Amino acid sequence: MNKSGIGARVRRVEDKRLLLGKGRYVSDIRIPGMKDVAFLRSPLAHARIKGITKPAGAEDRVFTCEDMTDVKAIRADSSLPSYRDSEQWVLAKDKVRFVGEAIAMCIGAHRAEAEDLVEGVEVDLEELEAITSIESSMRTDAARVHEHWDDNLFLNFQVGEDPSELERIADVIVEREYSMARQVMNPMEGKGIVAHWDEKEDQLVIYTSTQVAHLIRTGLSECLDLPQGKIRVIAPDVGGGFGYKCILQPEEVAIAWLALNHKATYRWIEDRREHLVAGANTREHRYKIKAYADKRGRLLGLDAEVAVDIGAYSVWPFTAGIEAAQAGGNLPGPYKFDHYRCKILAPATNKPPFCPYRGVARPGVCFAIERTIDAIAKEVGREAWEVRAENLVRTEDMPYDNVTNKHFDSGNYPESLKKAVEMIDLPACRERQKFSGQKNVRIGVGFATFTEQSAHGTKVFAAWGLPLVPGYETATARLTADGGLEIRAGINGIGQGIQTTLGQVASELTTIPIERIKVILGDTSATPYSTGAYASRGMVMAGGAVSKASSLLVDKLKRLAAGMMGCSEQDITIADARAHGPQGSLGFDELGDAWFLHPNKLPVGGLIEGLEATGYYKPKVDSGAFSYATHAVVVAVDTDTGKVDILDYAIVEDCGQAVNPMIVEGQTIGGTAQGIGTALYEEVRYNAKGQPLTSTLADYILPGATEVPKIRIEHLVHLSPYTAHGIKGIGEGGAIAPAGAIINAINDAIASLGAEINETPASPERILRALKSAEDQ
Numbered sequence: 001m002n003k004s005g006i007g008a009r010v011r012r013v014e015d016k017r018l019l020l021g022k023g024r025y026v027s028d029i030r031i032p033g034m035k036d037v038a039f040l041r042s043p044l045a046h047a048r049i050k051g052i053t054k055p056a057g058a059e060d061r062v063f064t065c066e067d068m069t070d071v072k073a074i075r076a077d078s079s080l081p082s083y084r085d086s087e088q089w090v091l092a093k094d095k096v097r098f099v100g101e102a103i104a105m106c107i108g109a110h111r112a113e114a115e116d117l118v119e120g121v122e123v124d125l126e127e128l129e130a131i132t133s134i135e136s137s138m139r140t141d142a143a144r145v146h147e148h149w150d151d152n153l154f155l156n157f158q159v160g161e162d163p164s165e166l167e168r169i170a171d172v173i174v175e176r177e178y179s180m181a182r183q184v185m186n187p188m189e190g191k192g193i194v195a196h197w198d199e200k201e202d203q204l205v206i207y208t209s210t211q212v213a214h215l216i217r218t219g220l221s222e223c224l225d226l227p228q229g230k231i232r233v234i235a236p237d238v239g240g241g242f243g244y245k246c247i248l249q250p251e252e253v254a255i256a257w258l259a260l261n262h263k264a265t266y267r268w269i270e271d272r273r274e275h276l277v278a279g280a281n282t283r284e285h286r287y288k289i290k291a292y293a294d295k296r297g298r299l300l301g302l303d304a305e306v307a308v309d310i311g312a313y314s315v316w317p318f319t320a321g322i323e324a325a326q327a328g329g330n331l332p333g334p335y336k337f338d339h340y341r342c343k344i345l346a347p348a349t350n351k352p353p354f355c356p357y358r359g360v361a362r363p364g365v366c367f368a369i370e371r372t373i374d375a376i377a378k379e380v381g382r383e384a385w386e387v388r389a390e391n392l393v394r395t396e397d398m399p400y401d402n403v404t405n406k407h408f409d410s411g412n413y414p415e416s417l418k419k420a421v422e423m424i425d426l427p428a429c430r431e432r433q434k435f436s437g438q439k440n441v442r443i444g445v446g447f448a449t450f451t452e453q454s455a456h457g458t459k460v461f462a463a464w465g466l467p468l469v470p471g472y473e474t475a476t477a478r479l480t481a482d483g484g485l486e487i488r489a490g491i492n493g494i495g496q497g498i499q500t501t502l503g504q505v506a507s508e509l510t511t512i513p514i515e516r517i518k519v520i521l522g523d524t525s526a527t528p529y530s531t532g533a534y535a536s537r538g539m540v541m542a543g544g545a546v547s548k549a550s551s552l553l554v555d556k557l558k559r560l561a562a563g564m565m566g567c568s569e570q571d572i573t574i575a576d577a578r579a580h581g582p583q584g585s586l587g588f589d590e591l592g593d594a595w596f597l598h599p600n601k602l603p604v605g606g607l608i609e610g611l612e613a614t615g616y617y618k619p620k621v622d623s624g625a626f627s628y629a630t631h632a633v634v635v636a637v638d639t640d641t642g643k644v645d646i647l648d649y650a651i652v653e654d655c656g657q658a659v660n661p662m663i664v665e666g667q668t669i670g671g672t673a674q675g676i677g678t679a680l681y682e683e684v685r686y687n688a689k690g691q692p693l694t695s696t697l698a699d700y701i702l703p704g705a706t707e708v709p710k711i712r713i714e715h716l717v718h719l720s721p722y723t724a725h726g727i728k729g730i731g732e733g734g735a736i737a738p739a740g741a742i743i744n745a746i747n748d749a750i751a752s753l754g755a756e757i758n759e760t761p762a763s764p765e766r767i768l769r770a771l772k773s774a775e776d777q
């Protein structure tokens with residue numbers, strides 16, 4: 001095997017520099033004359049703006065919506081049925097719709113000066129009724145978040161047919177409501193933007209911490225009415241994105257507009273409080289589910305309603321539609337059943353806009369369906385894993401089209417479950433449960449299985465109403481004069497290790513060791529077009545493009561070597577960065593030297609095709625590849641305090657061909673840590689007027705090292721028949737299952753007390769409430 005090729009546990013090439021503090025994030029960029037920007041943000045959740053007064057003498061350093069009449073509002077199109085878009089002005093116009101919405105921007109020589117200026121701006125606001133929950137948003141007499149709408153819904157449609165005829169034949173009917181709390185994404189590095197005007201290139205240059213550099217160029221071009229060629233977007237090191245950085249943020253447009261108008265350099269660096277209050281939110285789902293099953297626990301059908309609290313605006317380009325639409329489409333999970341109906345609702349509220357976050361809809365979906373499976377198991381009196389096993393799609397059914405037309409490509413879902421049950425040692429857990437040491441400590445074990453679609457094609461994005469997002473990818477491979485390799489890809493590195501793994505793919509195909517491969521990402525002027533890193537698409541899509549580009553380059557190297565050695569191209573094989581012919585061999589360095597530096601060595605007549613190749617790639621089918629996993633967890637619940645400790649955590653996952661199993665494990669553990677946050681700790685809270693109550697990290701609780709247990713991982717490998725090298729995505733998977741598995745485990749622990757909990761986070765407060773209400777009954 002190639003030591004740095006596909007499947008090797010290569011250390012991440014990114015890490016040494018980052019660990020030594022040599023990262024170059026947006027806030028590390030220094031440009032002479034650069035000015036800092038601070039935003040005046042709304043103190044009210046819903047209010048009419050009656051007037052704004054700039055501080056005397058500072059009129060040229062304070063900007064409001066009125067100064068930006070040449071800037072278009074952010075509007076996200078979608079072709080989903082019933083979808084309504086919203087107009088999000090870069091600085092609020094006429095009305096504010098959430099606490100933290102930017103009203104004015106102020107410029108200073110440094111941030112402190114800009115913030116002082118913010119203090120001096122006077123805003124006259126007339127407070128309006130704030131809509132702060134799904135329930136209040138959907139009341140017919142509710143105030144309107146967008147006044148010209150006749151209700152508050154971004155989305156309101158239904159998929160599937162009424163399954164109520166199953167009432168006659170179902171042995172059990174289980175009804176539940178579930179709720180997942182609102183979250184913020186909290187990448188370690190917040191959002192940051194520096195923009196300047198490049199006189200030489202006659203171009204706006206914007207450095208931004210983003211997952212989607214090329215998309216940001218499109219978005220800026222639309223809002224600023226500037227040709228794409230006049231905009232260059234650079235993403236330097238990005239300290240985590242997790243979805244937060246896959247949308248066009250109003251601040252991005254604002255800072256770019258300043259640079260464009262004043263032909264000078266401006267920056268804005270989000271601080272943690274801004275992130276917690278004004279940054280996009282995520283996750284807030286509510287479910288009503290009625291499940292029909294037979295007496296073995298086999299699902300016959302599901303009747304569901306899902307509502308997602310979208311907040312005030314529809315984000316560009318992913319819209320206010322995809323989360324709820326995807327929730328409706330993914331709720332059936334990895335299970336086989338025939339009848340399904342889902343009402344899909346996306347109410348607007350006076351909260352920050354909703355943005356995709358690691359797992360996109362599936363953490364909520366997995367929580368809801370996996371709780372439902374456990375509820376059915378309880379009803380039919382079987383172990384929850386057995387009921388799961390009854391219902392999982394089987395290998396012999398693959399490829400399998402499920403009830404919402406998801407095309408599961410390959411895998412062995414029951415095996416992942418079975419292995420997870422073994423890893424967690426269920427019989428030992430059951431023993432331990434009987435003889436738990438302290439009376440107030442209850443042990444529970446829980447499981448969750450899911451599938452994760454990755455590498456979605458154009459048709460899939462179009463079905464989510466997103467015509468702008470293509471399902472293909474491009475990369476180039478260029479040999480250097482000394483036999484090294486340069487790979488350029490439009491995908492963005494955001495911490496997921498893609499620089500390393502794209503290098504591994506190129507190394508596999510070219511036999512060039514990874515130390516001699518440079519992977520260049522994150523600059524619209526230096527890389528081919530890509531919509532970027534989201535939806536766990538990078539490894540399959542950019543990996544496929546790099547594979548294609550590398551193999552086209554190898555063909556060229558073979559032709560050149562054959563010409564130079566006077567043999568046929570078919571006789572050439574490559575190994576160890578050399579082209580071997582029947583009568584000898586030439587190193588790639590010699591080939592590079594000949595083509596770039598000594599054309600006199602080229603075969604008579606020369607070769608003009610060069611040593612650079614572009615690969616365009618899309619998987620064989622638009623439905624892409626489905627990875628999957630089962631998470632198994634053991635918890636201890638303290639019934640006096642409501643505190644939950646995770647005692648053991650095991651995962652059996654399958655992402656097809658792992659390009660780098662060590663990175664796959666890191667991805668899975670990182671995602672799981674975030675999922676533990678969803679399950680137990682994280683919650684954005686508001687009071688009745690829409691004032692955020694969790695505006696510091698002392699109030700918004702993130703899991704730390706002490707809350708994340710040792711996580712054991714086993715890999716299954718079922719190659720995707722549809723993708724290059726059989727790769728499937730893995731970036732989001734870890735975050736999908738923890739809420740389902742952990743809340744199932746908590747319920748397993750407290751079931752004997754007659755209690756049940758169906759909300760996240762399962763905070764001590766909520767657990768005690770559940771225990772109390774069981775006691776009261």
Ligand code: MCN
Binds near residue numbers: 661670730
């Ligand atoms: N990989 C692999 N073999 C596979 C699949 C993946 O070795 N079969 C490795 C690759 O290094 C790849 C990484 O795992 O870069 C994640 O792969 P993939 O699933 O293709 O996801 P993307 O590269 O498209 O990354 C985006 C994805 C998403 S959508 C979120 S959200 C997320 C995630 O990755 N955000 C992250 N992981 C993150 N990890 C870090 N550190 N920071 C983020 O912001």
Ligand code: SMO
Binds near residue numbers: 357534732
């Ligand atoms: S939330 Mo990931 O950027 O799809």
